[in-house]
Amino acid sequence: DRxxxxxxxxxxxxxxxxxxxxxxxxxxxxxxxxxxxxRDSSSRAAGCxxxxxxxxxxxxxxxxxxxxCAATAATMAIDPAHLVDVLANTQSSDVSLRGPSxxxxxxxxxxxxxxxxxxxxxxxxxxxxxxxxxxxAGIAMKNALRADDAAILQRKKDRWASIDAGTRQxxxxxxxxxxGDEQYDVAHTAGMCIAKVAAVELPEHWWPTLIEQxxxxxxxxALQCLGYVCEEIEENDEEPVLSEEDIxxxxxxxxxxxxxxxxxxxxxxxxxxxxxxxxxxxxxxxDVDQRNALxxxxxxxxxxxxxxxxxxxxxxxxxxADLYYEYLEEYxxxxxxxxxxxxxxxxxxxxxxxxxFWSTLSQKExxxxxxxxxxxxxxxxxxxxxxxxxxALGTLVPMATTAMLKQDEHADxxxxxxxxxxxxxxxxxxxxxxxxDIVPMVNEFVAAHLDSEDWHSREAAVFxxxxxxxxxxxxxxxxxIAGSLPILLSRLTPGDEGALDPHPMVRESCAWTLGTIFQxxxxxxxxxxxxxxxxxxxxxxxxxxPRVANxxxxxxxxxxxxxPQYGDETTNPLSGYFHTLMQRLLATSEREDWDxxxxxxxxxxxxxxxxxxxxxxxxxxxxxxxxPVVQRLGQSLDHPLTTADDREEQYGLQEHLCSVLQTxxxxxxxxxxxxxxxxxxxxxxxxxxxxxxxxxEAFMAVGALASSLExxxxxxxxxxxxHLQAGLQTIDEYAVCSTAAICVGDMARALGxxxxxxxxxxxxxxxxxxxxxxxxxxxxxxxxxxxxxIAIALGPGFADYLEPVMSVLAQAACTIVPxxxxxxxxxxxxxxxxxxxxxxxxxxxxxxxxxxxxxxxxDPYIEDICGFxxxxxxxxxxxxxxxxxxxxxGLIGDLSKIKAHIIRxxxxxxxxxxxxxxxxxxxxxxxxxxxxxxEWAKSVVLP
Numbered sequence: 001d002r003x004x005x006x007x008x009x010x011x012x013x014x015x016x017x018x019x020x021x022x023x024x025x026x027x028x029x030x031x032x033x034x035x036x037x038x039r040d041s042s043s044r045a046a047g048c049x050x051x052x053x054x055x056x057x058x059x060x061x062x063x064x065x066x067x068x069c070a071a072t073a074a075t076m077a078i079d080p081a082h083l084v085d086v087l088a089n090t091q092s093s094d095v096s097l098r099g100p101s102x103x104x105x106x107x108x109x110x111x112x113x114x115x116x117x118x119x120x121x122x123x124x125x126x127x128x129x130x131x132x133x134x135x136x137a138g139i140a141m142k143n144a145l146r147a148d149d150a151a152i153l154q155r156k157k158d159r160w161a162s163i164d165a166g167t168r169q170x171x172x173x174x175x176x177x178x179x180g181d182e183q184y185d186v187a188h189t190a191g192m193c194i195a196k197v198a199a200v201e202l203p204e205h206w207w208p209t210l211i212e213q214x215x216x217x218x219x220x221x222a223l224q225c226l227g228y229v230c231e232e233i234e235e236n237d238e239e240p241v242l243s244e245e246d247i248x249x250x251x252x253x254x255x256x257x258x259x260x261x262x263x264x265x266x267x268x269x270x271x272x273x274x275x276x277x278x279x280x281x282x283x284x285x286x287d288v289d290q291r292n293a294l295x296x297x298x299x300x301x302x303x304x305x306x307x308x309x310x311x312x313x314x315x316x317x318x319x320x321a322d323l324y325y326e327y328l329e330e331y332x333x334x335x336x337x338x339x340x341x342x343x344x345x346x347x348x349x350x351x352x353x354x355x356x357f358w359s360t361l362s363q364k365e366x367x368x369x370x371x372x373x374x375x376x377x378x379x380x381x382x383x384x385x386x387x388x389x390x391x392a393l394g395t396l397v398p399m400a401t402t403a404m405l406k407q408d409e410h411a412d413x414x415x416x417x418x419x420x421x422x423x424x425x426x427x428x429x430x431x432x433x434x435x436x437d438i439v440p441m442v443n444e445f446v447a448a449h450l451d452s453e454d455w456h457s458r459e460a461a462v463f464x465x466x467x468x469x470x471x472x473x474x475x476x477x478x479x480x481i482a483g484s485l486p487i488l489l490s491r492l493t494p495g496d497e498g499a500l501d502p503h504p505m506v507r508e509s510c511a512w513t514l515g516t517i518f519q520x521x522x523x524x525x526x527x528x529x530x531x532x533x534x535x536x537x538x539x540x541x542x543x544x545x546p547r548v549a550n551x552x553x554x555x556x557x558x559x560x561x562x563x564p565q566y567g568d569e570t571t572n573p574l575s576g577y578f579h580t581l582m583q584r585l586l587a588t589s590e591r592e593d594w595d596x597x598x599x600x601x602x603x604x605x606x607x608x609x610x611x612x613x614x615x616x617x618x619x620x621x622x623x624x625x626x627x628p629v630v631q632r633l634g635q636s637l638d639h640p641l642t643t644a645d646d647r648e649e650q651y652g653l654q655e656h657l658c659s660v661l662q663t664x665x666x667x668x669x670x671x672x673x674x675x676x677x678x679x680x681x682x683x684x685x686x687x688x689x690x691x692x693x694x695x696x697e698a699f700m701a702v703g704a705l706a707s708s709l710e711x712x713x714x715x716x717x718x719x720x721x722x723h724l725q726a727g728l729q730t731i732d733e734y735a736v737c738s739t740a741a742i743c744v745g746d747m748a749r750a751l752g753x754x755x756x757x758x759x760x761x762x763x764x765x766x767x768x769x770x771x772x773x774x775x776x777x778x779x780x781x782x783x784x785x786x787x788x789x790i791a792i793a794l795g796p797g798f799a800d801y802l803e804p805v806m807s808v809l810a811q812a813a814c815t816i817v818p819x820x821x822x823x824x825x826x827x828x829x830x831x832x833x834x835x836x837x838x839x840x841x842x843x844x845x846x847x848x849x850x851x852x853x854x855x856x857x858x859d860p861y862i863e864d865i866c867g868f869x870x871x872x873x874x875x876x877x878x879x880x881x882x883x884x885x886x887x888x889x890g891l892i893g894d895l896s897k898i899k900a901h902i903i904r905x906x907x908x909x910x911x912x913x914x915x916x917x918x919x920x921x922x923x924x925x926x927x928x929x930x931x932x933x934x935e936w937a938k939s940v941v942l943p
Contacts (some may be wrong), residue, residue, distance in 0.1 A: 076112045078119040084129055087136045109144050113159040114167045117141060121174040124190060131183055138178075138189030145196035150817075150824065155773040157200045168206075172197060176213060179221050191225035199232035202241050211246050215253055220269035223257050226250050227273030230280050234818075247280050251294065258297040264306035271301055271312030278319050285324045295320070295331055302338050307347050314342070314353035318360040325364050326384055336392065343399055348419055355403060355422040358396055362389050362429035369433070389433040397441040400427035404460040405449075409505055420460070424467045431471025439476050442468050450487070455503035462488070462506060466513030469520040478524035481517055485530050488514055489537045492544075492552075498537075507548045511541060515555035522562045527573065534559070535577045542588045542603075546596035549588055553599075556581065557606040560613045571615045578618045581610055582625060589656070595649070604656040608663040619671060626664055626675045633657040633682045637689075651693045654686055658697035665704040673712070676705055680716050687723040699727060699739040703746035713750040720747075721758060728765045734776035741766070741782035745789035755793040763790065763801045770808050777827060781834035784812055788841020795845050796854040802842070806861055809835055813868045829877035829884065836872070836887045839865055840894070847898050855898065862895065862902045870910060873917040882924045886933055889921050893937040907941060914941055 089101035108116040123129055123137035145160060147153040160168070175197070178190035194210070201207040210229070214222045230250065233241045242250075254277065256262070257270030274294075284290040298320070301313035317335060321328060328335070335357065342354040368385040375381035389396065403423025408416070431438045446465050449457035465484060469477070488510045491501040501507050514534070517525065525534075538552045538559075563572040574581075588594075589603040611622060636654050641647045661679055665672050672679075679701070686698040702720060706713040724747070727740030744762055748755045755762075766783045769775050787805050791798040798805075812835050817824035846854045869888050878884045892914060895903050907914065918937050924930040 076115040078108060078112070078115040080119045080122045080126070083119045083137075084123055084133055087123070087133050087140070090136075105140065110159070113144075114163045117144070117160070117163065117171050118167055121171040121193075124186060124193075125174045125178050125181075127181075131185060134183070135185050135189055138186070138193055141193050142189070142196050145193075145200070149777045151777055152774055160197065160200050161204070165206075168197075168201075172207065176217075179217060179219060179225060184221075187219075187221040188224070191221055191228055194225055195228035195232045198229045199234075202229075202233065211242070211250065215249060220257075220263075220266045223253060223266065223273050224269040226253065227269075227276035230273075230277035233280065242280065244283060247277075247284065248290075250277055251281060251284055251290070255293060255297045258301050264304065264309055267301060267304060267309045268306065268312055271298075271309055271316055274298070275312065275316050275319055278316065278323055282323075285327055291324075291327060299331075299334060299338065302342070307349055310342075310346065310350045311353045314339070314350065314357055318353075318357045321357060321361045322364055325361075325368075325386075328361075328388070329386060332388060336395075340395060340399065343403070351403070351419050352417065352422045355399065355419075355426050358389075358392075358399070359422070359426045359429050362426065362433050365389050366429070366432050389430055390437070393430070393434055393437060393441070396426065396430050397438065397445070400424070400430065401442075401445045401460060401464055404464055405456050407456055407459060407505060409503075424463055427464060428467045428470065431468035434471070436472045436476035438468055439472050439480065443480055455501075455506055458501065459503065459506045459509050462491075462509040462513055466509065466516045469513075469516040474521050474524050477521065481521055481524040482526050484513075484517075485525065485534075489530070489533050492537050492541045492548075504545045504548055507541070507544060508551050511538065511548055511551035511555050514538070515551060515558045518555060518558040518562060522559075527566070531573055535574070535581070539577070539581060539584050542584050546591075546593050546599045549591075550597045550599050550602050553585060553588070553602045553606040556585070557602075557609045560606070560610040563613050564615075567615050569616070571617045572613075574610065574613075575615050575617050578610065578614055579621045582607065582621065585610075600652070600656065604660060607660055611660070611663050611667050614667065619668065622664055622668060623671060626661075626668075626672065627678070629657055629660055629664070630675065630678050630682055633661070633686075637682065637685050651689070654694035655697045658683065658686060658694050658701045662697065662701035662704045665701065665708055669708050672705070672708060676709060676712075676716075679705065680720075684719055684723060687726070695727060695733070695736045696739045699724075699736070699743045703739075703743040706743070706746045706750040710750050711752065711754070713747065714754050717747065717751065717754075717758070725761065725765065728762070728769065731769055731772060731775050731779070734779050737769070737776075738779045738782045741779060741786050744786040748786070748789040748793040752793050753795070753797075755790060756797060759790060759794055759797075759801070763787075763805070767804055767808065780812065781827075781830045784809065784831070785834040785837045788838040791838075791842040791845035793845075795848045796851045798842065798845050799854045799857055802857055805838075805842075809838055810864070813864075825877070829875070829881070832872050832875075832878075833884050833887060835868065836884075836891055840887065840891050843891070843894055843898065847894075858899070859902055862899050863906055866892070866895065866903060866906050866910070870913050873913050878917070879920045882921075882927050882930050885917065885921045885924070886927075886930055889918055889933055889937045892917075893933075893940050896937075896940045911942075 086101045086104055089097040090105065092098045092101075105116075120137040120141045124134050124141070126134065129137075145156055147156055163171075172194075175190045175194050179187050179194075181187045181190070198207060198210055202210065211226075214226050214229070230242075251274075254270045254274045257266050257273070262270065274297075281294070284294065298313055298316050301309050302317070304310055304313070317339075339354040339357055343351050346354070365385060365388065368383070372381070372383045372385060400423040403419045404427070405420070406418070406423075407420040408418050427438075427442075431442075442464055446461045449461035452458055452461075465480070490498045491510045492498070492507055494500040501510070527534075535556075538555050541552045542549045544552070560574060563574045566573055567575075585603045585607050589600045589607075591599065594600040611618075614622065633654060636650045636657065639646070639650050641650060661683070665679075683698050683702050683705075686694050709716075724740055724743060727736055728744070729737075730740075731737050744766070747758075751758075766786065770780065770783055787801075787809070790801075791805075812831055815828060815831055817828045819825060843858065846852070846858060869892055872878050872884070873888055878888060896907065914937075918934050918941070921930050921934040921937075
């Protein structure tokens with residue numbers, strides 16, 4: 001499917017691109033509508049810092065699982081036959097059966113883990129039970145030990161640890177027994193369950209025999225299970241979970257499994273196990289003999305007659321490129337030869353896997369280039385970059401473009417991954433590495449194929465040109481962009497005025513390439529000559545097939561984003577087309593084929609972007625659209641929901657309409673007030689559908705209205721509060737809960753002192769959520785930041801909640817995450833920002849002009865707040881994020897003014913970090929506010 005925007009780089013070598021569209025053509029999510037909230041703590045910060053120090057050194061405190069008496073265990077037993085019926089009912093279309101069954105499973109998992117796990121393991125091991133139900137039992141067990149959120153995962157691990165040792169052993173014995181089951185699906189599911197259990201037990205040394213048991217079990221599944229176990233383990237240098245001997249033996253067993261005497265099935269499972277265990281093989285790769293043995297085994301596997309083995313082997317090669325790049329040099333000649341031959345001669349699956357090696361290598365070299373750039377000027381930095389992509393450029397561009405000629409026009413599924421998509425991704429990543437050097441080669445390919453009679457050649461030429469946009473400089477590619485515009489527009493234009501390409505995939509690529517040009521190099525577009533043609537061509541092409549219309553909306557979306565910089569205070573170049581574009585996009589979203597290629601969603605995203613970046617001379621047109629959008633929302637809410645398809649269609653439409661109302665509100669501000677009654681009436685109706693997916697967008701729309709109405713929102717709070725309360729308590733739907741928390745802040749800012757009427761209930765719910773171990777981590781920053789908004793609204797009245805709120809902020813301030821986990825580091829930055837925002841709000845609320853009597857209540861927390869700010873100031877995300885930097889500097893400045901008598905001794909001892917962070921803020925020269933804040937901070941902080 002081509003509903004994507006650019007060739008996305010792989011996150012992991014293994015099948016990453018099979019789950020990612022080559023061109024993220026179209027739009028994902030509501031850009032810029034979600035707001036980030038953050039906060040912190042104080043009173044226990046010193047103790048947290050001590051705990052942080054010990055955790056940073058990787059010390060593990062081993063748990064001793066509590067013992068449970070036999071009588072207690074017996075009363076908790078679950079009849080496996082009954083549980084089989086429950087599992088079957090969870091698949092029923094009858095909600096009266098499915099709902100209670102799902103609830104029962106959840107209750108048993110949380111309140112009776114001993115009986116729950118044991119009964120599931122019995123079902124998995126029972127041959128007389130139907131295979132699908134045995135699988136369901138295993139999957140339920142696996143899911144009971146997995147979670148994306150670290151806190152929830154820890155809670156699940158703790159549940160397992162709470163089971164008495166005897167029951168745990170019985171479950172493990174049954175799982176190991178299942179590895180030898182005649183049914184592959186049972187054995188495979190058991191292997192995954194074993195890995196999840198091992199993730200809990202191996203670090204605590206509760207399952208010392210596991211590795212030996214798996215190594216001595218002569219089966220391909222046992223070998224694969226070893227890989228799963230390695231994948232689950234989070235290694236620690238000071239106290240490793242697996243010994244060097246364990247890892248050596250595991251890798252030895254894998255190499256044996258890749259040997260000539262092994263069956264192809266064993267080789268396949270061995271390759272999978274190797275992929276999952278490579279993370280743990282650092283010391284083995286450091287040893288030249290072991291490294292050679294591993295690479296030799298992988299290389300031999302790329303030549304196996306079984307396609308599955310060859311694919312898995314190339315996935316291992318890509319993984320090695322990512323993890324052990326520094327050791328590739330001696331193997332590159334062989335890898336170059338085998339991959340190029342495979343791409344030219346092998347089956348499609350192997351071709352994709354071989355291309356992915358080069359894509360992974362390209363991404364790795366981009367990362368190293370970025371590191372070199374960041375370390376420029378550091379005399380101690382040594383570059384690890386070897387420049388393999390540049391050296392192989394003459395081969396890689398033909399490899400990628402040849403692959404792009406093998407399109408599958410019938411590949412409609414968004415998760416379909418094929419040779420052409422792999423080739424386009426490689427080309428994009430190579431462009432990111434070699435920059436301007438790729439332009440002549442791609443221009444040559446485009447010139448040779450653009451006018452071909454074969455649509456494959458025409459489409460590949462256009463797509464190749466669009467795929468390299470993010471790499472070269474404008475100076476290098478600008479002339480080609482200017483020359484391409486009349487061709488791209490012509491092939492989207494029917495009739496005498498154009499040369500409409502007869503094939504929809506070529507037209508699709510033309511629209512997408514225009515969108516990428518606007519996104520990356522709009523300055524190179526000769527707008528004076530082509531702007532009218534661009535807008536009219538894309539607008540008219542919205543009538544084309546969904547795959548083409550989708551990318552026309554994508555192009556209009558990107559065009560709208562760059563318009564403000566080409567206009568003035570009253571207008572911009574898109575103003576004259578605004579009304580027509582709104583009508584065309586709305587009409588396209590209502591086509592009968594709206595559900596193909598994500599067409600409706602992309603149209604509404606384009607609508608939101610065009611409204612957001614419209615000039616003031618479009619206000620009247622936007623106002624004229626408010627009532628029709630509200631009416632359309634009402635019609636959707638009145639639509640009878642008789643089938644699942646009806647619900648999916650109407651809930652999705654309501655989501656989009658709510659997002660447009662929010663965008664209109666943000667754009668029009670007070671001009672929207674005459675429509676507030678009608679808007680809120682329909683938005684409140686959205687919340688009445690308990691399963692609606694539109695709640696998140698509805699909360700954001702209400703929040704935008706509250707911010708605009710300010711005190712006027714008080715007329716609606718009585719009706720809104722029950723919906724907000726329900727949203728805050730819906731922790732299972734964490735996206736809704738997060739948005740409801742953000743809406744609390746909007747309501748608090750709007751109501752001001754009027755927030756007193758709801759404060760106790762709101763704070764109670766928020767504190768309960770933060771104390772709930774099942775709360776998704778993404779909700780926490782939103783909740784913590786909302787405390788700051790509530791504090792500003794209540795002023796000195798927030799004193800009633802100060803102690804418990806400061807306690808949860810202190811806990812949040814202590815949070816640490818692994819520095820090599822990018823997702824968790826991003827979460828930590830958001831969490832820390834929310835803590836800062838909460839402290840700012842509390843300080844401002846207590847520093848009331850008329851009543852500062854509660855300010856002394858903050859005295860016990862000031863030093864710990866400063867300690868927290870110092871820790872944040874040293875982080876890379878603070879130094880690189882101007883918003884975070886301003887927040888930290890602003891808070892330390894406020895403290896210096898308001899609490900000078902307490903903070904001055906601390907400042908005198910810790911002035912260096914303050915000078916450093918103020919200097920970092922001054923470095924953001926493009927941000928006038930940042931520079932002014934730095935000057936102000938120096939005036940109040942420096943003695």
